[in-house]
Amino acid sequence: MSAPSSLEALIEALRCLPGVGPKSAQRMAYYLLQRDRQGAARLGQALTHSLQVLRNCARCNNYTEDEVCERCQSPRRDATQLCVVESPADLNMMEQTHVYQGLYFCLMGRIAPLDGVGPRELKLDRLLDRACDGVVKEVILATNFTNEGEATAHYLGELLRARGLSVSRIARGLPVGSELEHTDAGTIAQALVERRPL
Amino acid sequence: MAALKNRVLHQTGHVLHTLPYRETSLIIEAFTREHGRVALMAKGARRPHSSLRGVIMEFLPLEFSWSGQGELKTLTHCEWLGGQALLRGRALMFAYYMNELLLRLLPREDAHPALFDHYAATLAALSIQADAADEVLLRRFEHALLRELGYGLHIEHCADSDESIQPVRHYHYEIERGLIHADLRQGAEDGRLYISGRTLIALQADDYSEAETRQQSKQLMRMLLNHYLNGQPLQARRVFKELQEL
Numbered sequence: 279m280s281a282p283s284s285l286e287a288l289i290e291a292l293r294c295l296p297g298v299g300p301k302s303a304q305r306m307a308y309y310l311l312q313r314d315r316q317g318a319a320r321l322g323q324a325l326t327h328s329l330q331v332l333r334n335c336a337r338c339n340n341y342t343e344d345e346v347c348e349r350c351q352s353p354r355r356d357a358t359q360l361c362v363v364e365s366p367a368d369l370n371m372m373e374q375t376h377v378y379q380g381l382y383f384c385l386m387g388r389i390a391p392l393d394g395v396g397p398r399e400l401k402l403d404r405l406l407d408r409a410c411d412g413v414v415k416e417v418i419l420a421t422n423f424t425n426e427g428e429a430t431a432h433y434l435g436e437l438l439r440a441r442g443l444s445v446s447r448i449a450r451g452l453p454v455g456s457e458l459e460h461t462d463a464g465t466i467a468q469a470l471v472e473r474r475p476l
Numbered sequence: 477m478a479a480l481k482n483r484v485l486h487q488t489g490h491v492l493h494t495l496p497y498r499e500t501s502l503i504i505e506a507f508t509r510e511h512g513r514v515a516l517m518a519k520g521a522r523r524p525h526s527s528l529r530g531v532i533m534e535f536l537p538l539e540f541s542w543s544g545q546g547e548l549k550t551l552t553h554c555e556w557l558g559g560q561a562l563l564r565g566r567a568l569m570f571a572y573y574m575n576e577l578l579l580r581l582l583p584r585e586d587a588h589p590a591l592f593d594h595y596a597a598t599l600a601a602l603s604i605q606a607d608a609a610d611e612v613l614l615r616r617f618e619h620a621l622l623r624e625l626g627y628g629l630h631i632e633h634c635a636d637s638d639e640s641i642q643p644v645r646h647y648h649y650e651i652e653r654g655l656i657h658a659d660l661r662q663g664a665e666d667g668r669l670y671i672s673g674r675t676l677i678a679l680q681a682d683d684y685s686e687a688e689t690r691q692q693s694k695q696l697m698r699m700l701l702n703h704y705l706n707g708q709p710l711q712a713r714r715v716f717k718e719l720q721e722l
């Protein structure tokens with residue numbers, strides 16, 4: 279006996295989530311139907327609603343309900359600085375530091391040659407247009423310290439410098455409050471390579 | 477005893493690529509010296525505080541231990557061997573290109589220690605050259621890869637006779653056949669690759685000091701690789717080309 283088609287459709291739909299295979303999808307579907315029908319209804323409405331109203335900010339590419347998001351419109355932000363991050367989660371982390379007052383550009387990805395993600399897939403021309411608005415003076419590259427994040431930062435740096443902008447990369451080093459003894463060898467090695475004069 | 481027999485310990489290797497697996501795990505395509513290309517499942521490697529984060533990185537010398545019999549093994553330990561800085565700039569793109577070639581052409585669990593040593597030495601050279609990375613490293617790697625996979629270049633003599641290569645003559649290269657004397661007076665035909673005898677002699681010795689050798693060997697390697705890749709284009713090459721065109 280096979281499952282009703284609507285149940286099958288729900289299970290199939292849940293599989294679009296990253297890392298969710300057929301078994302997990304089935305577990306989620308049964309959980310929502312048996313244990314949390316209200317939660318399921320809220321989830322359904324929230325998904326439909328957000329898909330209708332959320333779009334990418336014309337300036338920072340982050341999600342917003344307006345043409346240009348609140349942060350990009352704020353007069354309190356320093357419009358001469360533009361920080362490039364890979365994802366909205368990274369942007370939120372930067373904001374939590376409260377030390378950065380400039381604006382952002384969210385790439386929604388990184389250059390990943392083996393996954394077929396290049397400048398075209400990332401729409402890098404949009405970032406170049408944004409950075410060359412005549413107001414931005416410094417671009418801070420805050421992509422991850424992975425090989426893909428490094429490759430992204432390297433090429434962005436070259437492209438932006440060629441357009442007369444000052445480019446910097448966030449520094450890499452030991453975690454705050456850490457002791458050498460308890461830090462991984464890779465981090466220490468790179469901190470040594472990138473040591474600075476005192 | 478059965479469980480012990482399937483345990484492989486302390487294997488020198490490199491990560492070629494990783495894929496997310498289930499909620500928190502990772503599948504590593506690794507290239508090891510003694511076991512060739514192996515697929516390893518790293519359980520929980522994507523958890524925020526996993527000790528494997530920052531260790532499982534492409535292009536760095538690592539040591540792997542695993543267990544299991546099937547095609548997908550379970551990673552039991554992974555350690556950073558050190559001694560090599562992270563790659564930067566152009567060198568990174570060259571390294572991705574090598575990884576893609578290995579992923580596409582190297583069969584699983586087929587040991588190629590000589591190729592591994594060549595690959596590891598190329599990565600070490602790239603880590604020093606960074607943005608001044610020399611394309612000759614890639615030509616030598618492609619040559620070593622084709623040789624190791626048994627796709628000989630057959631550039632020592634003509635395919636239709638045993639006549640040795642004359643530096644002043646020109647040759648036409650035909651895949652799986654080899655070199656044929658080319659009569660340039662008839663004019664070059666569409667899509668055919670012509671190589672000078674000088675280039676072929678230099679290629680036999682892996683000597684890329686002449687500009688002509690670098691240019692013609694690039695064309696020859698591209699033609700051969702394209703054939704063995706069944707005409708499927710390389711992503712790393714496309715991305716690198718697009719980045720240079722921006």
Ligand SMILES: [Zn+2]
Binds near residue numbers: 336339347348349350
């Ligand atoms: Zn915005």
